[in-house]
Amino acid sequence: MxxxxxxxxxxxxxxxxxxxxxxxxxxxxxxxxxxxxxxCENHSLNLAGIHAASEESITVTFFGTLDALYNFFSRSTMRWDKLRKAMPITLKSESETRWIAREEAVKPVCHHFDDLVILLEEMSTDLKGNNYDVMGELRTRVKKRMPGGTNVDVGLSAKQEIMRLMKGKSSGLLDDERMKENCLHVGEFYSDLDGNELYEEILDCRMLLASRTDVQIFTPEKLIQFIIQYGDENVFPNLTVAIQLMLTVGISIASCERSFSKLILIMAYLRASMGQDRLNALAFLSSDREEAELINFDDVIDNFASAESRRVQN
Incomplete structure (x- = not known):
């Protein structure tokens, strides 16, 4: 390019x-x-999370406890077997460089905290407790005041909060004068569009959307789809280019780096002679594992077998 x-x-x-x-x-x-x-916002957010967690003693103690739990169970096959029987998912280790790994380490403890505590209590009171090396005090069980009462009942969910913020944008966080200044600034920086015309097109598009109560726009992608469906590219040319520029600006490279990390795992020493097509296919299956697990391989094999059987014999 x-x-x-x-x-x-x-x-x-x-x-x-x-x-x-x-x-x-x-x-x-x-x-x-x-x-x-x-x-890259993901790298920056990861660094912010790591440094913020290292500055707070409570957070350091919390993640230190998670790491101690993982090390305690993972260093003994007997203890790990008891953990797998007590919980449907196993504990995860944290990472010093990837904040998402710490999130994955929190989930098993958060979702199955009672099961984990009961297991530790049983191991500490077992006659063979010395084999587990468990030291601790039994906790005092406290019943909930109201049945079914949880912290989830308070406040908005993440999705509801995003929807509230997106709806608030329709009321206009910027007045028209400041919006016009921003449009002129964009027009001066990019020769692809005209700032004055961009401002007029935004006003016209806003009036159009206000009259269309059946249309709800919450993302730039939805807005550009609406413009294309409403007419051709000449309806709001500057606004269309501005949205395309906004969607073009890269904000994260984490997904790209993840694909290279998968290639390192796939392209091992014993697979040094692997061809490019197979390497691409394995990388795709590895990076999109969730989608690959939904594939019925029996159907894939049947389709492949039927396609092979239709080949003309020479």
């Missing part, structure tokens, strides 16, 4: 890529000032 057409670049926080003096992003901006650089 010619560099002059680039409108976005996204890297992690490594200096050689995101450095403001001699990093890759700075060298590209020198050749194309419209190639906006965005630091």
């Amino acid at each position: 010619p560099l002059k057409y680039c409108r976005s670049q996204c890297y992690d926080n490594v200096a050689v890529m995101g450095g403001h003096k001699s990093g890759v992003q700075e060298r590209i901006i020198e050749k194309n000032t419209k190639a906006v650089f965005v630091s």
Whole structure:
């Protein structure tokens, strides 16, 4: 792709890529000032979570306890077998570099906390408790004041909160004057659109959506789909380009790095002679494991067998 057409670049926080003096992003901006650089939000959020957790003593103790629980059960096949019988899912280890791994470590304890405590109590009171090396005090069981009372009953869910914020945008967080200034600024930066016309098109599109009570727009993708369905690309040309630019700007490279991590696991030493087609297929199955588990392989085998049987014999 010619560099002059680039409108976005996204890297992690490594200096050689995101450095403001001699990093890759700075060298590209020198050749194309419209190639906006965005630091990967997932990497930044991961670093923020790790450093924030390391500054709070309660959080350090919490994750230290999770790690101690995992080490306690994983270092003994007998203890691990008892854990698997007591809980439908097993404990996970945390990671110092991937915050998502800590989230996965919290889920089993959060969802099956009572089962885990009961198991530890049984192991501590067992006549063979010395084999488990369990030390601790039995907890005092406290009944809930109201049946079914949980913290989930309080406040909005994450989905409800997002919907509330998106609906609030329709009332307008920016007044028309500031919105016009932003449109002019975008028009000055990008030669792909006109700022004044963009402002007028936003006002017209807002009036159109206000009159269409049957249409609900909450994402940029839905908005551009509505524009395309309403007419052709000449209806709101500048607004269409602005939305395309916004959707083009990369904000994360975590999914790309995940695919390379899968390739490292698949392309092992004993598979060094693997062809490109098979490597791509295995990488796809590995990165999209959830979708692959939904496939009925018996149907795939039957379709493959029927296709092979229809081949013309020479």
